[in-house]
Amino acid sequence: xxxxxxxxxxxxxxxxxxxxxxxxxxxxxxxxxxxxxxxxxxxxxxxxxxxxxxxxxxxxxxxxxxxxxxxxxxxxxxxxxxxxxxxxxxxxxxxxxxxxxxxxxxxxxxxxxxxxxxxxxxxxxxxxxxxxxxxxxxxxxxxxxxxxxxxxxxxxxxxxxxxxxxxxxxxxxxxxxxxxxxxxxxxxxxxxxxxxxxxxxxxxxxxxxxxxxxxxxxxxxxxxxxxxxxxxxxxxxxxxxxxxxxxxxxxxxxxxxxxxxxxxxxxxxxxxxxxxxxxxxxxxxxxxxxxxxxxxxxxxxxxx
Amino acid sequence: xxxxxxxxxxxxxxxxxxxxxxxxxxxxxxxxxxxxxxxxxxxxxxxxxxxxxxxxxxxxxxxxxxxxxxxxxxxxxxxxxxxxxxxxxxxxxxxxxxxxxxxxxxxxxxxxxxxxxxxxxxxxxxxxxxxxxxxxxxxxxxxxxxxxxxxxxxxxxxxxxxxxxxxxxxxxxxxxxxxxxxxxxxxxxxxx
Numbered sequence: 497x498x499x500x501x502x503x504x505x506x507x508x509x510x511x512x513x514x515x516x517x518x519x520x521x522x523x524x525x526x527x528x529x530x531x532x533x534x535x536x537x538x539x540x541x542x543x544x545x546x547x548x549x550x551x552x553x554x555x556x557x558x559x560x561x562x563x564x565x566x567x568x569x570x571x572x573x574x575x576x577x578x579x580x581x582x583x584x585x586x587x588x589x590x591x592x593x594x595x596x597x598x599x600x601x602x603x604x605x606x607x608x609x610x611x612x613x614x615x616x617x618x619x620x621x622x623x624x625x626x627x628x629x630x631x632x633x634x635x636x637x638x639x640x641x642x643x644x645x646x647x648x649x650x651x652x653x654x655x656x657x658x659x660x661x662x663x664x665x666x667x668x669x670x671x672x673x674x675x676x677x678x679x680x681x682x683x684x685x686x687x688x689x690x691x692x693x694x695x696x697x698x699x700x701x702x703x704x705x706x707x708x709x710x711x712x713x714x715x716x717x718x719x720x721x722x723x724x725x726x727x728x729x730x731x732x733x734x735x736x737x738x739x740x741x742x743x744x745x746x747x748x749x750x751x752x753x754x755x756x757x758x759x760x761x762x763x764x765x766x767x768x769x770x771x772x773x774x775x776x777x778x779x780x781x782x783x784x785x786x787x788x789x790x791x792x793x794x795x796x797x798x799x800x
Numbered sequence: 801x802x803x804x805x806x807x808x809x810x811x812x813x814x815x816x817x818x819x820x821x822x823x824x825x826x827x828x829x830x831x832x833x834x835x836x837x838x839x840x841x842x843x844x845x846x847x848x849x850x851x852x853x854x855x856x857x858x859x860x861x862x863x864x865x866x867x868x869x870x871x872x873x874x875x876x877x878x879x880x881x882x883x884x885x886x887x888x889x890x891x892x893x894x895x896x897x898x899x900x901x902x903x904x905x906x907x908x909x910x911x912x913x914x915x916x917x918x919x920x921x922x923x924x925x926x927x928x929x930x931x932x933x934x935x936x937x938x939x940x941x942x943x944x945x946x947x948x949x950x951x952x953x954x955x956x957x958x959x960x961x962x963x964x965x966x967x968x969x970x971x972x973x974x975x976x977x978x979x980x981x982x983x984x985x986x987x988x989x990x991x992x
Contacts, residue, residue: 512918516923519836528828
């Protein structure tokens with residue numbers, strides 16, 4: 497029994513030896529070597545990729561979150577937005593810095609898409625009431641077609657600068673502002689309740705006390721006149737109602753009125769004017785022009 | 801054996817610490833045939849057995865930096881190959897539930913039993929040495945019987961002795977070999 501097992505194990509040992517001799521280790525080594533080389537190259541390649549990514553990824557982040565917005569910003573500063581208010585309308589708009597602006601009828605305001613420069617500069621033609629968000633580092637400048645600049649940090653003021661007028665006004669409601677003409681070194685600092693009247697021809701600035709309620713009532717939809725001359729009233733009415741108003745006779749311009757209008761119609765107002773002074777008025781119908789547009793209605797005011 | 805294992809372990813340390821490909825190659829050539837034959841105890845198809853062993857060597861090279869070997873390299877290799885075979889059979893069992901099942905249970909039934917694997921060189925040396933101890937005519941008869949598959953009668957005819965003598969030669973050869981190779985035969989303790 498024992499003998500048999502020994503023979504068997506000897507036999508299997510010899511068989512093992514004979515089988516081992518038939519294995520071609522060299523050929524399989526060659527295969528294994530190739531596999532190891534391939535694996536190493538692949539690993540080197542992935543390491544290379546990973547290292548490249550490790551360098552490129554932060555660069556990408558820098559570009560995406562630092563460079564790109566800067567580039568984009570400089571691009572967008574050139575983009576400007578223009579808000580225009582139609583006759584008889586008051587338009588309210590909020591600027592990129594959060595400042596609020598009420599635009600009176602027939603006025604337009606141009607401002608950049610984003611404020612990126614040292615100063616916040618906007619262009620105004622017409623009349624607007626500004627409620628500027630305070631920012632000591634960035635002045636808020638309002639430029640008008642007549643080369644006037646109103647400069648402030650954070651305050652509330654009204655600018656009346658219709659291109660047709662040869663003088664314009666700045667009225668301060670809160671805080672303080674600086675008013676100057678672009679070419680002239682002369683400047684005025686306004687206090688609350690004062691208004692600056694600038695003559696666009698001479699560049700003269702005169703400061704006088706003002707009734708801020710009267711000056712800013714338009715933004716609440718009111719027309720307030722305090723001993724206002726008729727030609728001024730006519731101008732405001734024409735803007736409010738989108739009509740042309742012609743005054744016939746020089747004497748008319750001397751009439752002064754004190755009144756407050758809220759939602760009266762043009763006819764109501766004209767009737768009221770007629771009742772308090774010796775004037776008559778007539779309203780012409782709209783005329784159709786050849787290009788299929790219509791003219792404005794025309795109001796003619798005459799002295800009796 | 802002990803000294804040889806120490807030499808293998810030394811080579812393996814070179815692989816681990818110096819990324820010595822030459823040392824790895826030496827170990828491969830030393831153990832690859834033995835491991836293939838060992839794997840064929842579990843996987844009958846030689847091709848697959850060779851693939852499994854190649855895989856084991858590949859993984860050893862690849863993971864050499866993260867290996868923690870507490871035994872000799874030889875035992876580590878034996879365990880790795882056995883695990884490789886188990887993995888292969890298990891996968892195959894999933895693919896084909898009914899086949900090879902008995903093979904797998906055979907591995908499972910003797911999981912911790914120490915196995916002995918001798919490398920080609922070791923066997924070559926010891927078997928040659930053992931054969932050299934045989935009387936020349938005994939060795940001749942043994943080799944003719946073993947390697948050429950000749951029957952006793954044919955050998956007797958060739959050596960011009962009786963078949964009975966050949967039978968005596970062969971059993972003498974086996975007896976001497978059993979003694980000479982006793983360190984390599986697991987059951988030899990019983991022989992005393």
